[in-house]
Amino acid sequence: MSTPPRTLVVFHSRTGHTRQIGRLVATKLGADVEEITLPARAGTPSYARCALGALLRCADEVKAARHDPAAYDLVLVGTPVWFWSLPAPVRGWLEAHPLGGAQVAFFCTMGGSGAARVFAQMRGVCGKRPRATLALTEAQVAAGPQAAIDAFVARLSGLRGATARPAARRTRAEAAEAASAPTARAGKRRRAHSQDARSATG
Secondary structure, three states, X not given: OOOOOOEEEEEOOOOOHHHHHHHHHHHHHOOEEEEOOOOHXXXXXXXXXXXXXXXXXXXXXXXXOOOOHHHOOEEEEEEEOEOOEOOHHHHHHHHHOOOOOOEEEEEEEEOOOOHHHHHHHHHHHHOOOOOOEEEXXXXXXXXXXXXXXXXXXXXXXXXXXXXXXXXXXHHHHHHHHHHHOOHHHOOOOOOOOOOOOOOOOO
16 A cells, blocks of 8 residues: 655745645645745845845745655645745745655745746756646735635645555556466566736735
8 A cells, every 4th residue: 555645835925925825735735834934143034135136036045944855755835926036035945955856836926927937937946847836816815715725736636646556556567467477477576757026925
């Protein structure tokens, strides 16, 4: 019997929107949670600093992670959209934490547009193509994001199931081979996937 894939939800949030979505998704998936935060000495950056860091593609130093993302089968990374760009704290986390063999999915919150650009930047930093994405505006978050989250989780649940199914198929194939093959071959096995964002929201 296969072991359910391990899932980690990672996010950064300044105003609470991305945190809200990340926790809802994590609850649905039964996932571990990792919030990307800055060291205490950094304080709370100003909106101007947030904007400049995102536009210049800076990578902030962030607090050490409590979970190793490379130890998971699926890692979801959530981010706000700051001036149509990836926030420096999220870029810093992605650069500092190799994802190993984990599959990835992305989600974001924004004032109105910028999701496609941010997802492309995330893919460029981590070197992995997301298996699913979710983009929500602040208005959608305020109105109730449950339907969109449910659809996102359904796509991810399908991927999680696909991760486990090949192992089950191999087990059945090996059982059939062992039952039909000569004794001398019984030990052999077959070899066996931001209205536009004008401020640092999310």
